[in-house]
Amino acid sequence: MKALTVIPLKAGSAELSDVDDPPETDGPVLVETLAIGICGTDAEILSGAYGWPPPGRERLVLGHESIGRVLEAPDGAPVKKGDLVVGIVRRPDPVPCANCAVLEWDFCRNGQYTERGIKQHDGYLSERYRITPDFVVKVNPALGILGVLLEPTSVVAKAWEEVDHVGGRAHWDPKTVLVTGAGPIGLLAALIGVQRGLDVHVLDQMTTGVKPDLVRDLGATYHTGAVADAVPGPDVVIECTGVASLVLDAMTHVGIGGVVCLTGVSSGGHTLNLDEGALNRSMVLENVAVVGSVNANRRHYEAAAVALAAADPAWLARLVNRRVPLAQWQEAVQRGPDDVKVIITVNPE
Ligand code: BGC
Numbered sequence: 001m002k003a004l005t006v007i008p009l010k011a012g013s014a015e016l017s018d019v020d021d022p023p024e025t026d027g028p029v030l031v032e033t034l035a036i037g038i039c040g041t042d043a044e045i046l047s048g049a050y051g052w053p054p055p056g057r058e059r060l061v062l063g064h065e066s067i068g069r070v071l072e073a074p075d076g077a078p079v080k081k082g083d084l085v086v087g088i089v090r091r092p093d094p095v096p097c098a099n100c101a102v103l104e105w106d107f108c109r110n111g112q113y114t115e116r117g118i119k120q121h122d123g124y125l126s127e128r129y130r131i132t133p134d135f136v137v138k139v140n141p142a143l144g145i146l147g148v149l150l151e152p153t154s155v156v157a158k159a160w161e162e163v164d165h166v167g168g169r170a171h172w173d174p175k176t177v178l179v180t181g182a183g184p185i186g187l188l189a190a191l192i193g194v195q196r197g198l199d200v201h202v203l204d205q206m207t208t209g210v211k212p213d214l215v216r217d218l219g220a221t222y223h224t225g226a227v228a229d230a231v232p233g234p235d236v237v238i239e240c241t242g243v244a245s246l247v248l249d250a251m252t253h254v255g256i257g258g259v260v261c262l263t264g265v266s267s268g269g270h271t272l273n274l275d276e277g278a279l280n281r282s283m284v285l286e287n288v289a290v291v292g293s294v295n296a297n298r299r300h301y302e303a304a305a306v307a308l309a310a311a312d313p314a315w316l317a318r319l320v321n322r323r324v325p326l327a328q329w330q331e332a333v334q335r336g337p338d339d340v341k342v343i344i345t346v347n348p349e
């Protein structure tokens with residue numbers, strides 16, 4: 001079968017390869033891939049900056065944002081032939097650490113977790129894949145191919161859960177949230193904020209294109225320019241860019257007792273001229289909390305499924321602004337200024 005493979009840490013190594021059928025060792029559920037979303041992590045892997053091949057192999061099958069249809073499932077499995085499903089990305093470490101042992105693999109403590117399409121385990125960007133029943137999540141059939149948004153939504157569902165936990169350290173009744181970045185993660189974080197009845201503000205640098213309209217149509221407010229000018233003292237900031245200056249601005253301008261949740265991964269190598277003392281002083285005197293958030297466990301996928309089911313399908317459809325057939329995968333990995341979520345279609349229905 002065909003699969004998009006890459007040699008991790010080698011730029012320009014991606015190719016459409018002929019690979020063996022999915023190994024039985026991956027699990028008894030056989031899934032036909034409908035589409036795969038491409039995100040910043042894939043771009044990093046393709047650029048040679050990130051990723052790990054499976055042990056003893058040179059190439060890794062890419063793809064971790066999936067939507068597929070079950071072809072085979074064992075009797076008694078929670079999914080059956082014909083179900084629309086998404087594969088969970090991370091697998092617990094084999095030790096397992098205390099968190100992986102209780103299925104909180106998104107908080108793996110020893111770094112020995114694996115991630116499909118990212119770290120030491122083939123991804124889902126092949127015509128078919130296999131998986132164990134406990135790592136497959138059923139998607140509302142009404143979502144169709146838009147179920148490809150479940151994985152990125154799971155990442156923000158976890159971020160919101162972290163905000164709740166940290167905010168809940170004291171009386172917590174948040175009213176305003178600032179989301180930095182109007183990419184898919186920022187927009188999906190904003191969606192959940194609106195669903196929670198919050199006053200949502202989204203900051204991005206694009207002044208034209210689809211992003212301002214997507215934010216407004218959600219019932220949120222779109223801003224360009226500086227964090228300080230977007231909204232005064234938000235209770236929550238969800239940082240979705242990884243841009244170091246925005247991270248610091250978020251920490252400086254969040255409201256008293258506020259929570260900053262960092263979801264964007266910075267590239268590093270940038271040194272900022274910073275008054276660390278002033279930042280420390282305001283964080284201490286204002287009880288500011290900054291928390292990082294990565295990945296998602298099964299609970300977050302389930303919360304994401306609820307959020308997507310409650311969203312306007314027409315709005316979700318506008319998020320997926322480009323669909324590229326697998327044979328033309330190169331077009332999918334070249335981002336245009338107006339791209340939000342680009343997906344590669346594998347077995348379109
Ligand atoms: C994925 C996460 C993963 C992270 C780091 C993200 O793009 O959505 O599941 O944990 O990359 O590898």
